[in-house]
Structures are given as structure tokens and as C-alpha cells.
Amino acid sequence: MTSASPTITTLEPGTLRQWTTEHEDLVIIDVRSAVEFASLHIAGSYNVPLPLLSEHTADLAARLGERVVLVCQSGARAEQARQRLAAAGIGTAYVLTGGAPGFADASGDVVRGAARWDLERQVRMVAGSLVLTGLVGGRFVSPKLRTVAGVIGTGLTFSAASNTCAMGKALAAMPWNKIAEEPTAATAINQIPTLSA
Template sequence: MTDGTQTATTLSPQTLRAWIDTHEDLIVIDVRSAAEFETQHIRGSYNVPLPLLSEHTEDLAERLGKRVVLVCQSGVRAEQARQRLDGAGMGSALILEGGVPAFAAAGGDVVRGAQRWALERQVRMAAGGLVVAGLVAGKFVSPKLRALSGAIGAGLAFSAATNTCAMGNALARMPWNKTASEPSAADAIGQIPAQN
């Protein structure tokens, strides 16, 4: 409990490690893209990318039991998934603190595949590169091109305010992030054993 009235929504990597060994009813759902999941994931976890989970929240909630842990790279997408599941009446899902990287750093059992940059790192590189390009182009080509830097800054502020990321969604569709095919709803949800 975080206080007398509210239940905690996060779980430490160490606690998850212990739960994996002791709770047969545990379901770990990784809400990252298929490419990110392929790069590294918690052994035994199920990949249900956030866009798919968002479209089929009720179907997924029907299959889940009480002991569900949502994971992503840092916790942002897992929190979005938790809120969606909570809206569908499944308020017991927990978020892994620090995501898959923290679980791996804590000695958790992870499966490693082809290595690529995490989507969040790609967003930082693209945003930073566009800001620098806008400033350089504004200095040497036309001062009007500085507006590119302003637009990127405004987009980042909007992204923070709405807890969404249009650039991340766009980068997720790039060919280097599509080496693993995204699962269909039937495949992603159907792989999870029904707990109810």
C-alpha cells in the first residue's frame, strides 16, 4: 500500500524475480513493439504491443487473472496499458519498475535476440538531430528554417503533456524496426492462457 487508501501500481524487479519462481498464475505482458520484444524480453512473457492492447483491451482483460505485470522499456507504455486495463475492470495489474532493462540488471532471466536501439533512444536521436539541423539550416540557409527546431520543441512538449509520442509511433513503422512482424490480435491474445 502506498497510503491508507491507494494500492501500489508498481513492482520491483527483485519482487518479480521471486514471483516468477513462486506464482504459477503470474502473467507478464510486454507492451513494446515486436522488434523491441525480439531484442530482449523477460523469459516467459507475452508480447501484446500497446496499440494492439488498446484496440482489444476487453478481450485481453477477459483472459487475465489477478496476478498480471505489465512491462515495457521504461514504464510509460506499461502505465498506459495499466490505465486501459483498469478502465476495462482489471485494476490489479502492476507495472515493472524500470522495465525490462532493470529486470535484466537485477539478474532476471531474459532472452536476448538481435540488438537494435530502443525506440525511446531512437526518438531522442531523431528529435536532437532535427533540432540541430534546424539551427544549422537557420544559420546558413534561411533564418526561417529555425522554425523546425521550434516545431520539434513544441512536439516534445505536447508529447509530455499528453503522454503520447507521435515521433515514436512514426519510428516504430520504419523498416529497421519491422524485422519482427507485429502479432495479430488473435495470436497475441490467444497465446495467453485464460486465467478466469
Template sequence: MASSASPVTDLDAATLQNWMTRHEDLAILDVRSAAEFESMHIPGSYNVPLPLLAEHADELAKRLGNRVVLVCQSGVRAEQARGHLAGAAVANARVLTGGVPAFAAAGGDVVRGAQRWSLERQVRMAAGSLVIAGLAGGRFISPKVRLLAGGIGAGLTFSAATNTCAMGQALSKMPWNKAASEPTAQSVISQLPAVR
């Protein structure tokens, strides 16, 4: 019985560093928010926040060549972006294992800007704070306030099961997570080189 091997979808930092010096057709798409991109990114990468990529995957696919690497903070959003691009007939996209921090830790060259908390760290802080508030409110205000802690726990469970994060999406829209210049579909598409 023949087994069909699943396509390789991940890429380690050392291989990406090698590709950056050897392949002119390489397109590195950073799917984090513009603010996260400003704080640290891989030189030559294009900032295409996940919501923008999801909405315009077909248009972007027309501009992408054979060597596409998706990066984010940890790999979760990049994997979601890979799924969107696969739906737009880009089957060769790879996800950088460990994201931009792993690339930097492996000695990869990165551009550093104003430091901000990553979106994942903001989610942990918001969720933890809301759970504490729910428990304290349940003790000192009304037992019903404990439902807040239960709601957060249910939301985190759903987030893990579906590999999505509604709280992260909401936090990404906050003013402190906005960059001076937010990418648009037109600005991203015009920056990508034409496929040869």
C-alpha cells in the same frame, strides 16, 4: 477524515523474480514493439504492443487472471497500458519499475536476440538531429528553417505534458522496427492461458 489509499501500481524487479517462481497465474505482458521484444525480453512474457493492447483491451481482459505485470523499456508505455486495462476492468495490473533493462540489471533472467536501438533512443536521436538541422538550416539557408527546431521543442513539451509520443509512434512503424513476426490480436489472445 478517512483517506483512501491509491492502489499499488508499480512492482520492483526483485518482487517480479519472486512472483515468477511462486505464482502460476502470473501473466507478464510486454507492451513494446515486436522488434524491441525480440532484442531482449523476460522469459514467459507475452508480446502485446501498446497499440494492439489499446485496441483490444476488452478481449485481452477476459483472458487475464489476478496477477498481471506490464513491462516496457522504461515504464511509460506500461503505465499507459495499465490505464487501458483498468478501463477494461483489470484493476490489479502492475507496472515493472524501470522496465526490462532494470529487470536484467537486477539479475533477472532475460532472453537476448538481435540488438536494436530502443524506441526511446531513436526518438532522442531523431529529435536532436531535427533540432540541429533546423538551427543549421536557419543559419545557412533561411531563418524560417529555425521553425523546425521550435516545432520539435513544442512537440517534446506536448509529449512530456501528455505522457504520449507521436514521434515514437511514427518511428515504431519504420521498417527497421518491424520484426519477422508481428503479433496480432488473435495470436496474442490464443497464447494467453484461459482464466481458471
């Protein structure tokens, strides 16, 4: 493990492509849900969803070495994971710029499964649909329906301020997002080889 002083670092997809051939100690951790991971992930990466990583940060940190790359869809969840790992003593974790899709766009080696909407896109669709319904319903049905738009706006503001997403958690529990089984601490963390000194 490294010192506890975190360094905010990002890594470009091209650099990661180079690292995959040059560094045997490289560990790529994808913090997205199992469904997102199943639809597209970097070859050789490990799926440790952010909620699981958050609950078992110390166990995971004990297995990691000096070269860790965190991956999600856009970078937000990977940055949350980086902060948690930094607090546990892993100060050299990198967040992949552009996430798994960015790596695929940069001709990186990826594994593709069934195409599905990622969770962030589902949240945008549901939030946008509810706001539109509230505004249209408020105009043509009852002005009280505009409250729906206000509630969603308040929820999105709280989500940004707290860096959490209740709607995302609710959507993750929906049947269409449960096609792939979420890993447990044993299946996710124990699959990662122990690299720490």
C-alpha cells in the same frame, strides 16, 4: 477479474524474480513493439504491443487473473496499459520498475536477440538531430530554418501533454523496425492462458 477501482502500483525487478518462481498464475505482458520484444524480453512474457492492447482491452482483460505485470522499456507505455486494463476491471496490474532492461540488470531471466536501438532512443536521436539541424542551419544558412527546432519542440510538448508520440509511431513503421512481425489480436491475446474466474 477484480474491482474497477484502479490501484497505482509498481513492482521492483527483484520482487518479479521471486514471483516467477512462486506464482503459477503470474502473467507478464510486454507492451513494446515486436522488434523491441525480439531484442530483449523477460522469459515467459507475452508480447501484446500497446496499440493492440488498446484496441482489444476487454478481450485481454477477460483472460487475465489477479497477478499481472506490465513491462515496457521505461514504464510509460506499461502505465498506459495499466490504466486501460483498470478501466476494463483489472485493478491489480503492476508496472515493472525499470522495464525489461531493469529486469535484465537485476539478473532476471531474459531472452536476448539481436541488439537494436529501442524506439524511445530512436525518437530522442531523430528529435535531437532535427533540433540541432534547425539551429545550425538557422545560424549559417537561413534564419527560417530555426522553425524546424520550434516545430519539433512543439511536437515534443504535445507528445508529453497527450502521452502519445507521433514520431514514435512514424519510426515504428520504418523498415529497420519491421524486422519482427507485429502480432495480431489472435496471435497475441489467444496465447495467454485464460486465468480469470
